Amino acid sequence: MDTLKLQKGNLENFLQKLGEEFAVFAPVMSDGIVSFLELRPGQKSVLDFPRTHKPPKDIFYPQTEVMLRYGRDGLQSTEYKGKPIVLFGVRPCDAKSFILLERVFIEPKYKDPYWVARRNKTLIFSLACNDPLPSCFCNWLDGGPFNKTGSDIFITDIDDDYLFEPISEDGERFLSGVDILKEATEKDIKKAKNAKERAESSMEKPPKLDSLKSSLDTLWDETLWDEISLRCLGCAVCTYSCPTCYCFDIQDESRRGKGVRIRLWDSCMFPLFTKEGSGHNPRPLQKHRLRQRFMHKFNYFVEKQGEFGCVGCGRCVSLCPVNIDIRSFITSVIQTAQGRGDT
Amino acid sequence: MKELVEKIRKIFSDEKLELLIGYTKGTLPLRSTPGLIESADEADKLIFDFTCCNNLAKYLVDEKKRSGNTHRIGIIAKGCDARAVVQLVMEGQFERENVVIIGVPCKGVIDPSKLRKKLNGKEIIKFKVNRDKITLFGKNFELELNKNELFSDSCLSCRYPNAVQYDYFIGEPSEPLGVRDEYASVDEFEQKLPEKRWTYFEKEYSRCIRCYACRNACPMCYCEECFVDRSTPQWIGKGNDLSDTIIFHIVRVLHTAGRCVDCGACAAACPLNIDIRMLGKRIEKEVIERFGFTPGLDFETEPAMATFKENDKEEFIM
Amino acid sequence: MKTKDFEPKIMTFLCNWCSYAGADLAGVSRLQYPTNTRVIRVPCSGRIDPLFILKCLQDGYDGVLISGCHPGDCHYISGNYVARRRFAILKTALEFMGIEPGRVQFSWVSAGEGEKFSQVISKVTEAVKVLGPMRKLVKAANSLVG
Numbered sequence A: 001m002d003t004l005k006l007q008k009g010n011l012e013n014f015l016q017k018l019g020e021e022f023a024v025f026a027p028v029m030s031d032g033i034v035s036f037l038e039l040r041p042g043q044k045s046v047l048d049f050p051r052t053h054k055p056p057k058d059i060f061y062p063q064t065e066v067m068l069r070y071g072r073d074g075l076q077s078t079e080y081k082g083k084p085i086v087l088f089g090v091r092p093c094d095a096k097s098f099i100l101l102e103r104v105f106i107e108p109k110y111k112d113p114y115w116v117a118r119r120n121k122t123l124i125f126s127l128a129c130n131d132p133l134p135s136c137f138c139n140w141l142d143g144g145p146f147n148k149t150g151s152d153i154f155i156t157d158i159d160d161d162y163l164f165e166p167i168s169e170d171g172e173r174f175l176s177g178v179d180i181l182k183e184a185t186e187k188d189i190k191k192a193k194n195a196k197e198r199a200e201s202s203m204e205k206p207p208k209l210d211s212l213k214s215s216l217d218t219l220w221d222e223t224l225w226d227e228i229s230l231r232c233l234g235c236a237v238c239t240y241s242c243p244t245c246y247c248f249d250i251q252d253e254s255r256r257g258k259g260v261r262i263r264l265w266d267s268c269m270f271p272l273f274t275k276e277g278s279g280h281n282p283r284p285l286q287k288h289r290l291r292q293r294f295m296h297k298f299n300y301f302v303e304k305q306g307e308f309g310c311v312g313c314g315r316c317v318s319l320c321p322v323n324i325d326i327r328s329f330i331t332s333v334i335q336t337a338q339g340r341g342d343t
Numbered sequence B: 001m002k003e004l005v006e007k008i009r010k011i012f013s014d015e016k017l018e019l020l021i022g023y024t025k026g027t028l029p030l031r032s033t034p035g036l037i038e039s040a041d042e043a044d045k046l047i048f049d050f051t052c053c054n055n056l057a058k059y060l061v062d063e064k065k066r067s068g069n070t071h072r073i074g075i076i077a078k079g080c081d082a083r084a085v086v087q088l089v090m091e092g093q094f095e096r097e098n099v100v101i102i103g104v105p106c107k108g109v110i111d112p113s114k115l116r117k118k119l120n121g122k123e124i125i126k127f128k129v130n131r132d133k134i135t136l137f138g139k140n141f142e143l144e145l146n147k148n149e150l151f152s153d154s155c156l157s158c159r160y161p162n163a164v165q166y167d168y169f170i171g172e173p174s175e176p177l178g179v180r181d182e183y184a185s186v187d188e189f190e191q192k193l194p195e196k197r198w199t200y201f202e203k204e205y206s207r208c209i210r211c212y213a214c215r216n217a218c219p220m221c222y223c224e225e226c227f228v229d230r231s232t233p234q235w236i237g238k239g240n241d242l243s244d245t246i247i248f249h250i251v252r253v254l255h256t257a258g259r260c261v262d263c264g265a266c267a268a269a270c271p272l273n274i275d276i277r278m279l280g281k282r283i284e285k286e287v288i289e290r291f292g293f294t295p296g297l298d299f300e301t302e303p304a305m306a307t308f309k310e311n312d313k314e315e316f317i318m
Numbered sequence C: 001m002k003t004k005d006f007e008p009k010i011m012t013f014l015c016n017w018c019s020y021a022g023a024d025l026a027g028v029s030r031l032q033y034p035t036n037t038r039v040i041r042v043p044c045s046g047r048i049d050p051l052f053i054l055k056c057l058q059d060g061y062d063g064v065l066i067s068g069c070h071p072g073d074c075h076y077i078s079g080n081y082v083a084r085r086r087f088a089i090l091k092t093a094l095e096f097m098g099i100e101p102g103r104v105q106f107s108w109v110s111a112g113e114g115e116k117f118s119q120v121i122s123k124v125t126e127a128v129k130v131l132g133p134m135r136k137l138v139k140a141a142n143s144l145v146g
Helices: A008-021 A092-105 A115-117 A170-177 A188-202 A212-217 A225-229 A288-307 A315-319 A326-339 B004-013 B039-045 B057-067 B077-091 B112-119 B184-190 B194-206 B213-217 B242-255 B265-269 B277-291 C019-028 C050-058 C079-097 C114-131
Strands: A005-006 A023-030 A033-038 A064-071 A075-076 A083-088 A122-127 A154-156 A161-165 A250-255 A258-263 B019-025 B034-037 B073-077 B099-103 B123-129 B133-138 B142-148 C011-014 C039-044 C063-068 C104-108
Touching: A005 A008, A008 A161, A008 A250, A075 A315, A075 B057, A075 C050, A083 A092, A092 A115, A092 A122, A092 A288, A115 C019, A154 A188, A154 B213, A161 A170, A161 A188, A212 A288, A225 A288, A225 A326, A250 A288, A258 B057, A288 A326, A288 B242, A315 A326, B004 B039, B004 B073, B019 B039, B019 B057, B034 B039, B034 B057, B057 B077, B057 B142, B073 B077, B077 B099, B099 B123, B112 B133, B112 B265, B133 C114, B184 B194, B184 B277, B194 B242, B194 B277, B194 C019, B194 C079, B213 B265, B242 B277, B242 C079, B265 B277, B277 C079, C011 C114, C019 C039, C019 C063, C019 C114, C050 C063, C050 C079, C063 C079, C063 C114, C079 C104
Parallel strands: A023 A083, A083 A122, A122 A154, B019 B073, B073 B099, C011 C039, C011 C063, C063 C104
Antiparallel strands: A005 A161, A023 A033, A064 A075, A064 A258, A154 A161, A250 A258, B019 B034, B123 B133, B133 B142
16 A cells, blocks of 8 residues: 555644544643643644653553452453544654563463553554654664654654555555545655655664673673662652553552552662562662663563663653763663673 | 862862762763762862752762761762751761762752753753853754753752852852742742642642652652651552642652752652642741741751740641 | 531541540530541650641541640650641641641640530531531542542
């Protein structure tokens, strides 16, 4: 199927129409914060916003999710039974994050019913980044401003129009049924190609990360963990703003004969994360907790899933209150290992 | 910067410091990062300018937890950092003689969350300063601002830009910026109807994701276990239920009452630009009016919430 | 709900050494006062963490009363003085946020003041009745438990 296009002026119409059948989630500005919210009629999405403050993972994996309700009359399940979902305007890094998260939530043996219930009903429209930000580093991690991994339909902004390119079968099926879209001309496709080249060349050349995993294998006791962790405040800004962090806690809240079991985001940066009932904590210092975060993303995840558990969205880089930059960490790991002649 | 480095190097060896807490250059424009150096040779990494927004007193407590109370530690201190150090000493967090306060004149620091707000999602690659103006350059934009527009709200009405208590002072003391009246925004807010005030707080705190950056950036939050982390019993829910979140924020402010030095580190750390300062500022005002206490000014006055007077006002008690 | 039908639930924290005995005295003196209060006995008003008060409001109490010893009478010499500073701050915070000041009240009631105890309870109950049910800060209202 060919690439289609939509005049920018028709976008709202298009989204409105989508809203009849789907719950449409798009970047919305609310109180100065841009995040993926369900579009209400008449509400505007901000597609030109470079990177949402919050990652879109909470659509499939909310910060607080009710797993079940209970009362004197028994248990009730809380699986998603709503409309099918459209996720509109996800940036390529975030679209790729879903693929990584699915290795955890939909692995062959255990399937997370809460994730699956929403995810299986979702179409992902991702939007190319014409202007990657200086803190973006998706190109370090097999991604890029025009990377199509994880998309059903790939959108490119070409001045007056949006190009819609079907990627998955679902995407193709969807696009064939929309009459507001016109066929894109060769000129349009050329424009998109130029935008891609411009965006890619505007990013700094990435370092080679082939040796990152094996370098980390040898750096468990290295003082480099001290150097970074001494500055670390131990807050959860990095983990909660990360599109690929998925750790959670489960709690029961109840009163007066009824209650809920909730699943809530947790962070390996918190001392409580690994504190055991006995009072013993296998990761007593911030150094151990920070090491866990970095090792998980760049070592354990690679070992188990075959790729890095980071998409290079750059949120933690720009939001960390003390400017701990994961990019400098990566380069210093490689340098330290090379300096010791380990790799 | 050269003067700073030279003097620090000398202080490092004169005072036989084991650690010095200062600032080094960050990886992003207009950002610095705390720098903990262990030898005088590393002093040339140190900087001090308007990007140094973190409150370094926080690291003194961390360091004590890590290596006991015997280390001799130097700290580069703006007015607010120095006040925090004084307050921590008054609270018995470490011995006065184990910390060397090196005052530096502060002319206001940039609040990263204000910068993010101004840039509306974009990022800069460089900047240029011309007196009171600052020009920000991005990949395909340019933005000229008054420096005050980026400075932390705390700085705009700061009364103590220079360390009040110090062992060394490097540079010429600076004047308060005096851009805003200290309690103007609190007084103005108080004129609103209670319903409006509640709605405002609900709106602000509803953005909270409970990352606890505000708590962890605060030099005064040093409890071994925060009340939100307590599990026997568990006092408040840990999800992002609004009432749980609001209680966290109220109690955080109550716990820092009469101790908060209004450094603005909490607001600067918040990734979601929540107005964390408003409630704290009102409490600060109450502590001054009711108990006549301003934290962190001297090593003699007993902190307000750790003491009492028999004739404290009690108009609210039946 | 109309004010006159509304029966508020009020949590009272009473100091063991004074107000709790004051309540006892009110009882044995057969003094009448509203039955809207639930009592928690504490060793001292200084034992009250503001978090207790907030927790009560969150759990659906419409008002909270804390009652301790008169200044100078504290069994532990100064517990009530320290508490007084703490309560002043809490009160400022709640009022500033827009929570009705009548929701959280404080009194000094000695063991001999059975009469005063019954008056305080009547006054607080009346005040909270006028305010109506607590809606702000209540978890049940907007929570997952629902």
